[in-house]
Amino acid sequence: MNKLPAKKTFSDEEVIAQIMQLFWQNGYYHTSMDEIVATSGVKKQSLYNAFGDKHTLYLKSLQHYHQQILAACAQAMQQLEQNGESPLTVLMMLYSRGLTEPKQPTGDLMANAIAEFGATDSDVKQATDHFYEDYLTLMASVILKGQASQTIMTTATSMTLAQSLLEARIGLQTRLRQGAQPNIAEHERTWQAFLQP
Template structure:
């Protein structure tokens, strides 16, 4: 008879996500995962999979949490009557400096660590950035319709440029620098403004 599982999968993935976020995939050992989760190695393997599978689950969790929180924050700003530029400012600078998560962004960290060498990782990252670009492009499109955001480029092209600037900031933050996020945000909003 199999032993009864004594841990919550979601809670364990959350703990492991923060560990991978802080250390990266290659600098996180299974022993650290076991110590952080408090779950025996064999139980982890049986219930959640090997290290690579755990990393993919952690990356998926980060993706869903980040996107859900961004959509909720966007909706709150829109319901409060804020302008599309305010929404874009939030999407640009959201969680760049926070005590809730390790430095940088787990997706940007995964790109730096894996490049395009792992198809499963690349697929999750691409989907996240496609979805985030769509959020930004929707806000830009609303601003273009209201004549407050420039119209000489498509909403998607402007959103991609804004996202690439955000990814660059995330990389600098991960390297330990402390850029002036509000100043960068103001510069980009001025660039987008009519």
């Protein structure tokens, strides 16, 4: 008589969310499989069976982060727009969102991944590129609305402005990860003044 496979007692999404937080806090190289097992509460063999090795878990964590952040941004954008806020206000939310969130690790999981891997891992690079392309598209779409309503400067394209803003955001995330305490509100005011027509 064939043995039935053991019933899975955990939620894939919840486990990946826990592991994502661990990678976000410690980085890839400073996170061991033993720590992953302890954090997730799932046995090592069960993790391997369900997800694969540590590298695969990391990629799944990046994917989860991507979905979580973009969904939260889209929801926040919609709320601000429904409240009648200007495109510039929406854009500043995208610029500074999550930078000083006390309940999460400092920096940004994607910026941390770039700092750790650079371009040495094609899978990680693909994941980070995909995330930043989507974030860039969100920013550019808001800038385009602001340019159409003449509340954001039109002397540069929406994509050029979005790229500059996104790179400034990544720079702030890196500084935060290093333990610096930049004045986010001051940075916002500077960008607002710059972006106004």
